[in-house]
Amino acid sequence: MSQDLNTAMVEKYRNDFLKEVEEKVEEGEWVRMCMQCGVCSGSCPLGPYWEHPPQEIFMMIRAGKREEVLSSSSMWMCTSCYNCIVRCPRELPITHIMHGLAHYAKRLGLAPKEQPTMKFAQLFWDNLVKQGRVNELKLGLSLYFMNGFSEGVKTALKMAPVGLGMLKTKRMNPMEMVGGHKVKDLKGFHAMLKKAEEIEAAKIEKQEAEA
Amino acid sequence: MADMKIGAYICKGCGLGERLDTDSLENIASREGKADIARQHDFLCSGDGVAMIRKDIDEEGVDHVVIAACSRRAKTDAFRFEDVACSRVNLREGVVWIRPDTEEARETTQEMAEDYVRMGCAEVRHMKVPHPSNEQPRNRHVLVVGGGVSGMTAALEAAKAGYAATIVEKEDRLGGHAAQLWRRIPTRAPYSDPEVPEIDALIAAVEAHPDITVYLNAKLKKTSGAPGRFYADIETADGVVTESFGSIVQASGFKPYDASQLPEFAYGKTPDVVTQLELERMAREADGGPIQRPSDGKAVGKVVFIQCAGQRSDQEGHLPYCSGYCCNASIKQAMYFKNQNPDIDTVIYYTDLRTPGAGGEDFYRSAQDKEVIFSKAVVKEVTPAEGGGLQVRLHDLILDEEAVTDADLVVLATGMVPNSGVNIEALTKPNVEEEGEGEAEAETEATIEVPVESILNLDYRQGPDVPQLVHGFADSHFICFPYETRRTGIYTTGPVRRPMDIAQAVDDATGAAMKAIQEIENAARGRAAHPRSGDLSFPEFRKEGCTQCKRCTVECPFGAINEDEQRYPVFNESRCRRCGTCMGACPVRVISFENYSVDTVGQQIKAVEVPEESEEKPRILVLACENDAYPALDMAAHNGIAYSAFARVIPVRCLGSVNTIWVTDALNSGYDGVVLMGCRKGEDYQCHFVKGSEMAHYRMSKIFDTLQQLGLETERVITHEVAITDIQRAPGLINEMAETIEKIGLSPLKF
Structure with missing residues (x-):
């Protein structure tokens, strides 16, 4: 579906990527207000590791570089420290725009495939929806095995003393492996998520219909 | 000199009494300084001390006063005796405060004080009380050269203050470049949209004012005289009228930069590349409707603005400076398109966006909100594309890459060139520079080639226009002495002084009008203009001694000195700023001021033991x-x-x-x-x-x-x-x- 959506969006906006961002990306309507001062890029603690810092991302959007922006790993690097939002003289919600872009890229299937932040986000979500509560034991383990079985075993062995220490101080309950704690009304919680998914799907469907 | 009576007054306050032997100073004043009266006082600048001096002046006939106390820059109000010649001996800042208070230093410190008292007495002996010259009457009439926004504002402000004004405008209408604008940069909150310029209202106000006379299609054939008694020959189609003026405001404005010097942007090659001023004309014609592409009348779908076109560049033929108004002007013009049809693509390529003025930033933001795209890039080339339209090649400075974009219309933000007339320093280099390197001379000769029409046609020995400061702008110092040119009583304002927009020109012209009024009043009282404001002394010369060497006339920084038929200097007192450069120049030392002369300083030098x-x-x-x-x-x-x-x-x-x-x-x-x-x-x-x-x-x-x-x-x-x-x-x-x-x-x- 995402491939279709991507083609539809390309077809719809042609080379007006700025307009596409404004309409489709959360907080995207702010991109035009950037005055290219570069304070966001300078303030980002991970700035040097980004492929394109926020200032550049905004400029690329205006220059219509759709593929490069959406397939970039840059916005996945954001740790939500909010330094850029605090410092932006034009008061752009830069952190939110980065997340909006990342989300949009994933939806279109353009996000880089092996992006660890994206993978972790998916693990976190899958873990959470099961019981309505995060099962830290399972989340930790799935994180160890995120990149394959042998690496998972190695990491698990390396972390064993930490795990035993947590067991001893009752910071971790081994019983979480089976079942685990959950929200009081699990049925209601799932119903709520289902409804949300329906709303979202309807929205996308509408978008596609418009395209 | 026979009936001169010198009074010397020595202060003992501020530690002078403790640090110095004032009895000895008093002795020196009367014995060596030949002061008729010498007195000490514990606190000379107090009411009592000042009264003591005043009493001697009134009752004892003291007409030359020596005040040995603090620096001449201190207590100026207390020690203001305008009816006598007065010399200040700086015992406080000049002696006790700059010397250590030790036993070893005591002797040399005392010697220092004694010498300064001798110097003060010697100086005052050669000083006279300056008298106003009464050389010119109070002429409450301001000549305004140029009828643009600056000129009209200056004339109106002067007229509102009760001074008559005459505008000389070379075109057949008032309003200048501003009258050609469709809209102007906003002046009122929320600064979000261009405003109607309302130049017509300004023109109407000028034309309706009873104290303002307007000459259209007019030029200044000759301007002579000095502040308080300027004479201008105003030439119109009907002949020449001569009028007298108290002071002059030169608001001769600017010429738009010649865009044909920018072949890289295809200006002149295709009608679809225009300057900002040309776009104003197109917008006026469209009057809110769609602006059409000049080549084929197609509605413009994408417009590109190129900032700093031929500006802020070292390249030959380009302007080295920023004209200051063009960023705001491009923002305004991009809105012409966006307000008419938000789907028109408008891109502004800039290297540094500068939006001066109170609402500049809001205006910029408003344009961004209207989806005007701002892109930091250097445009390399504009070429007509095959089958109509234009191709713009640029270097994106943020992404550091070359890019090409299409456009229906390209607008060039070319700058202002001051309309300052003849560069007199290129015509007549003073002796100083003539003897300099040959290279400079060669350059001078090259500049003379360019024929430029004079604005003022001054009948001054130093040349027909006011001197230029930098890049052809007629000013003397942008920060310290605004409006002041190096010709006293002639004030420049508006874009002839430095690049500016309408709002700045209005403020500027108001300031210049005030300076013009101030000069009228100063000239009537025989007082100097800035920086020796209020000084009544003016240069005199001993004709018998003069060798007609002309050095004073050449070296006067203010062009105050003319020459008569026999080539003797003619001092125009109200043009003079009282600096004494002529006195320093004179090889035969015949030039002096009443209270400042070769003698007043020379005798001080000799008085030192x-x-x-x-x-x-x-x-x-x-x-x-x-x-x-x-x-x-x-x-x-x-x-x-x-x-x-x-x-x-x-x-x-x-x-x-x-x-x-x-x-x-x-x-x-x-x-x-x-x-x-x-x-x-x-x-x-x-x-x-x-x-x-x-x-x-x-x-x-x-x-x-x-x-x-x-x-x-x-x-x-x-x-x-x-x-x-x-x-x-x-x-x-x-x-x-x-x-x-x-x-x-x-x-x-x-x-």
């Missing part, structure tokens, strides 16, 4: 500019910074007024060193009289021959550039000279 060589007490003459160096030394004293007790400091009006005779006289009478302190010269000068410091440096560079003739080391005379902030450095320079003398030994010319 030069100790014999065996005493090993050198004497250093310091001639310090009263505007910067002297206050710097005063402030050093306030900060308790000590300097050599062998220095004798004399304030001068400008280093340009220093006549070399003072230096040679000092050296001849046994001084060991001479330090001259003036302001910074050159392109970023700080001299209050523009060229004074430069002249002085030049003259002093020639003094080495004299020193060699006298058999003296060249290190004994040194000229420094001192700023008012050089509080640590200025005393240091005096101490440096003291060290130099210690190294090279005392002068062999002592008696």
Whole structure:
């Protein structure tokens, strides 16, 4: 579906990527207000590791570089420290725009495939929806095995003393492996998520219909 | 001189009484200084002290007063005796505050004070009370050259203040470039959309005012005279009218930069590349409807604005400066398109976006909100694309890459070129520079080739227009002396002074009108304009002694001096700023002011007691500019910074007024060193009289021959550039000279 959506969006906006961002990306309507001062890029603690810092991302959007922006790993690097939002003289919600872009890229299937932040986000979500509560034991383990079985075993062995220490101080309950704690009304919680998914799907469907 | 009566008053306050032997000072004033009355007072600037002096003036007939107290820059209100000649002896900042309070220093400190009292008495003996010249009447009539926004505002402001104004406009209508605009940059909150310029209302107000006369299609054929008595020959189709004026406001505005010098942007090759001013015309014609592409009448779908086109560039034929208004103008013009149809693509390529003015930032933001795209890039080339349209090749500065974009219309933000008339300094270089390098001369010759029409046609010896400061803008100093040109009573305003937009021009013209009024009043009272505001003294010369060498007329920074038929100088008192550069220039020393002359300083130099060589007490003459160096030394004293007790400091009006005779006289009478302190010269000068410091440096560079003739080391005379902030450095320079003398030994010319 995402491939279709991507083609539809390309077809719809042609080379007006700025307009596409404004309409489709959360907080995207702010991109035009950037005055290219570069304070966001300078303030980002991970700035040097980004492929394109926020200032550049905004400029690329205006220059219509759709593929490069959406397939970039840059916005996945954001740790939500909010330094850029605090410092932006034009008061752009830069952190939110980065997340909006990342989300949009994933939806279109353009996000880089092996992006660890994206993978972790998916693990976190899958873990959470099961019981309505995060099962830290399972989340930790799935994180160890995120990149394959042998690496998972190695990491698990390396972390064993930490795990035993947590067991001893009752910071971790081994019983979480089976079942685990959950929200009081699990049925209601799932119903709520289902409804949300329906709303979202309807929205996308509408978008596609418009395209 | 026979009936001169000198009163010397010595203050004992501020620690003077404790640190100095004032009885001895009183003695010196009456015995050596020949003061008829000498008195001491515990607190001279108090009501009681001032009353004592006043009483002597009124009852004893004292007409020359010596006040030995604090610096002449302090207590000016208390010690203001306008009916007598007055000399201030600086015992506080000049002596006790710059000397350590120790037993060893006591003797030299006392000697210093005694010399200053002798100097004060010698000076006052050669001073006269300045009298107003009454050379010109109060002429409440301002001539405004140029009928654009600046000129009309200046005329209106002057008229509102009760002064008549006459506008001379070369075109057949008022309004200038501003009248061609469709909309203007917003002046009111929320600064989000272009506003109607309302130039018509300004024109109507000018035309309706009973005290404003307007000459259209008119030129100044000749302008002569001086503040308070300018005469202008105004030439129109109906003939020449001569009128008299008190002062002049030159608001001759600007010419748009010639965009045909920008072939890289295809200007002239295709009608689809236009300047901002041309787009205004297109917008006026469209009047809110879609703006059409000039080549084929197609509605514009994408427009590209190129900022700094031929500006802020070192390239030959480009303007090196920023014109200041064009960023806002492009934002405004992009809105012409966006407000008509939000789907039109508008891109502004800039390198640095500058939006001056109160609402500039809001206006920029408003454009972004309207989806005007701002892109930091250098445009390399514009080429007509095949099958219509344009192709813009650029280098994106944020993404650091080359890019190509299409456009239906390209608008060039070309700048302003000042309409300042003839560059008189290229015509007649003063002697100073003529003797300079050959390279500079070659350059001069090249500039003369360009025929430029004069704006004012001044009947001044120095040339037909006001001197230019930089890049052809007619000003004397952008920051310190706005509006002041180097021609007293002629004020420049608007874009002829520096690049500006309408709002700035309105403020600027109001200021210039006030200066013009001030000058009318000053001229009527015979008072000097800035910076010696209110000074009544003016130069006089002894005709019998004059050799008609013309040096004074050439070197006067303000063009105050003309020549008569016999080539004698003619001083125009109200043009004069009283700097004394002419006095310093005069080789036969025939020029003097009533209270400042070759004698008032020369006699001070002679009054200093030069100790014999065996005493090993050198004497250093310091001639310090009263505007910067002297206050710097005063402030050093306030900060308790000590300097050599062998220095004798004399304030001068400008280093340009220093006549070399003072230096040679000092050296001849046994001084060991001479330090001259003036302001910074050159392109970023700080001299209050523009060229004074430069002249002085030049003259002093020639003094080495004299020193060699006298058999003296060249290190004994040194000229420094001192700023008012050089509080640590200025005393240091005096101490440096003291060290130099210690190294090279005392002068062999002592008696």
